[in-house]
Amino acid sequence: MSAIKFNYEYERKIRAGFIGCGAHAFRNVYPTFDYTPIDLVAVCDLNAERAEIYRQRFGAAHMYTDYQEMIQKEKLDAVFVVLNFDREGRPLYPKIVPDLLRAGLPVWMEKPAAYTAEEVEQMLEVEAKSGQFVLVANKRYFYPTFEKAKQIIEQEVFGQPVSINGRYQLTLSPYQEDIATRTGLHWFLDICHPMSGIHYLMGEVKEMCFIDHQPSGNVQALLQFKSGAIGNLQLSSTQADTSPLERFEVIGNKHNLVIDNAMRLIYYKGSKGSGEYGKTPVYIGDNPTEGPVLWEPEFSLGQVYNKNLFLQGMVQSVNYFANAVLEGKKIERSTLHDSWHLTKIFDAFKKRSGQWISIQ
Structure with a gap:
């Protein structure tokens, strides 16, 4: 990995939206933006009060409670998604990530990608048709x-x-x-x-x-x-x-x-x-x-x-994703296909x- 830069030292940054304002995101994902070329434009959460807290805390311009509204109104280069599980303990990503890809947005998402390989296959199909890419943050x-x-x-x-x-x-x-x-x-x-x-x-x-x-x-x-x-x-x-x-x-x-x-x-x-x-x-x-x-x-x-x-590779993961977006290249590591396997x-x-x- 090359020498690290602080956020303010980057000449070029991606305009990012963030879906999810939970404890894990607060501890492990939002703070990575201090060391990566990310301009956090908007945050989104079903809880408006929590979304506003995160907007202020991490310096976003706007907050939303509907991710569809966010991606329609904001000019974004990429979206970060950190969600919880449904009542049956299944990841929520298969319900949201396809919409982001169809909107022409590359996605950085937390793991696990889905509860079944079939769900990942469906996301892979959308990824291929959209021409975008998904990084699933398996830290290792x-x-x-x-x-x-x-x-x-x-x-x-x-x-x-x-x-x-x-x-x-x-x-x-x-x-x-x-x-x-x-x-x-x-x-x-x-x-x-x-x-x-x-x-x-x-x-x-x-x-x-x-x-x-x-x-x-x-x-x-x-x-x-x-x-x-x-x-x-x-x-x-x-x-x-x-x-x-x-x-x-x-x-x-x-x-x-x-x-x-x-x-x-x-x-x-x-x-x-x-x-x-x-x-x-x-x-x-x-x-x-x-x-x-x-x-x-x-x-x-x-x-x-x-x-x-850094010890758990979170900054490295976000940097890898952001640089791929900036360079217009697809990723080769921690891909959605890897998560399928x-x-x-x-x-x-x-x-x-x-x-x-x-x-x-």
């Missing part, structure tokens, strides 16, 4: 640790990545034979978090098989990637709350790397000291400069990378365990 496509890991994996010296092991705290509800699916999956929509990181590093999954333990909701999933690589994902719902939330390890050719707790990246390479088995005197290696490398943030200095907005994984977990499921 922009985490600094995942971006650096991707850079390492793509180096010839690392070798083709052959396997990945992942762990993430998530609970899967029981399979119900009478209705042939699972219910109560509102929070399991967060499968997009670990799977977006795995997808970014390893590519698309070809097929998968999983087993679940009930009533804990713990899961072990085996993954076969289109590249031929293999992997597993452990969903450890009953791990300690004090434990790091996640961990991923990618194995290459005598090289491997670990992303620990999302913030720490360790790259293992090189060899131990010379000598036959039982007689090797040095565990560090003959040339210690060829040994492991570790990166982790420090929080002593007043750098922007100390902010959660992630939603197909979510659909697979709705099924009975113990069988291989195609993700084609």
Whole structure:
């Protein structure tokens, strides 16, 4: 990522509208505009009082309670959408995003994109016909640790990545034979978090098989990637709350790397000291400069990378989107098509365990 600029330092900005004035948007999305080429023109929320608070707080010129009115009256280059769920725990984006695309507006939207892959397919059809694009903010496509890991994996010296092991705290509800699916999956929509990181590093999954333990909701999933690589994902719902939330390890050719707790990246390479088995005197290696490398943030200095907005890739995501709009180019990362793949994984977990499921 290039050196950051503050909002006032950008010569060109996009005129943006924002649909949604909730707590998540307040914490994690609106503040990114301080570091991105965004001119916030208008905000929209069903709650007029809340919309006015956000208008004043984040410097928008106008507020609306009807997004159709906003996109008709305002001259916008793009729209940000951060919504809640309906009463059944399903994302609301499929009901709104198509209207924005048909209006000729590129969209930055929060995840998860939808409750079913079919809903994402319908949005993909509208996206294709409109000529616009949608960025779905699955953050691991922009985490600094995942971006650096991707850079390492793509180096010839690392070798083709052959396997990945992942762990993430998530609970899967029981399979119900009478209705042939699972219910109560509102929070399991967060499968997009670990799977977006795995997808970014390893590519698309070809097929998968999983087993679940009930009533804990713990899961072990085996993954076969289109590249031929293999992997597993452990969903450890009953791990300690004090434990790091996640961990991923990618194995290459005598090289491997670990992303620990999302913030720490360790790259293992090189060899131990010379000598036959039982007689090797040095565990560090003959040339210690060829040994492991570790990166982790420090929080002593007043750098922007100390902010959660950067550590979790939120600013990077918004910058990527805004620059694509400014340059008239479509995005290639964190796309709606990527979210389609992630939603197909979510659909697979709705099924009975113990069988291989195609993700084609």
